[in-house]
Amino acid sequence: MPRKNLAVRTVVFSMLGNVALAAIKFLAGIFGHSYALIADGIESVLDVFASILVLIGLKYASRPPDENHPYGHGKAEPLTTFLVVAFLIVSATTITYQSIQHIQTPHKVPETFTLWILGAIILWKEISYQIVMRRSIKLNSDSLKAEAWHHRSDAITSVAAFIGISIAIYFGDGYEVADDYAALVAVVFIAYNSYKIFRPALGEIMDENNYAELTDEIREVALKVKGVKGTEKCFIRKAGMKYHVDLHACVEGDLTVTEGHDIAHLLKDRLRKEIPQLGHVLIHIEPF
Incomplete structure (x- = not known):
């Protein structure tokens, strides 16, 4: 249902x-x-x-x-x-x-x-x-x-x-x-x-960020995505029954913009698939 x-x-x-x-x-x-x-x-x-x-x-x-x-x-x-x-x-x-x-x-x-x-x-x-x-x-x-x-x-x-x-x-x-x-x-x-x-x-x-367990889950899922070497900042805010996420993901520094962009999309799709309660997901790529 x-x-x-x-x-x-x-x-x-x-x-x-x-x-x-x-x-x-x-x-x-x-x-x-x-x-x-x-x-x-x-x-x-x-x-x-x-x-x-x-x-x-x-x-x-x-x-x-x-x-x-x-x-x-x-x-x-x-x-x-x-x-x-x-x-x-x-x-x-x-x-x-x-x-x-x-x-x-x-x-x-x-x-x-x-x-x-x-x-x-x-x-x-x-x-x-x-x-x-x-x-x-x-x-x-x-x-x-x-x-x-x-x-x-x-x-x-x-x-x-x-x-x-x-x-x-x-x-x-x-x-x-x-x-x-x-x-x-x-x-x-x-x-x-x-x-x-x-x-x-x-x-x-007030967009309080009090979601430690969800943050840990997001970081764990992120590391399963090929090309993601780690995560840095992770901001979460709740709106109704959904959680909106801003995540900084670390990738190899010598990748092209296109390669980094593709990894970000893979990561976003993986997060929303494995954690259905996520709403808007913004991925910021950082050099590892």
Whole structure:
């Protein structure tokens, strides 16, 4: 399956799951008297909109290079990730405000059945996290990693809600607010995950060269090409699901320009064949 199609199917999988979970959480929270579940539902609704943004970003980032974008449109993906982080921050702020309001308002102890629903939600969200994270690693996609962390943060908020509701039910009257404090604890985890999602995307926008393993792989492949005696500088920058490479290759100093040019083309073709995630490859020839 093409990389783009797999990425799109992964996002659609996340989006449909979040739509179903948002409905379940809202209904369970309303009828089960649990604001932690309602807060969870709010996050799931925001996750749906975030998934739509990721989907749009992936489709745009996968467009081929054109005259105005010779390196492709991959930078759209980290920009989309920034928007996803913004949604997470809005989610955390909304939950914080509503939880504080709810703490100040007397309310019923949550119903026991909400624990069973939360248990199922936690299990499903962790499974979703594992699926999406594996695909994000396979496709080298930061926006899919953000999508995966959405599932993990949702699982964490559900765990916090489970603990809070359990305390409220077990201790009874006077402990109703444990449910709401659990929602506040979840906000801390959401904020932390937001940073973990934001930092790699910022590095991609800033063209940080933090790809030591890929650099080593490129150098190893280069030495397999006839005529390449070694490598010097190797600069890598990520754009979407592709890595653009500038490599200085060393050849014998007495070769003609044409011979050096031919070696550069052989090297470029070999790199793109053996390392499919490479995008634009620029080879600079140096005398050995």
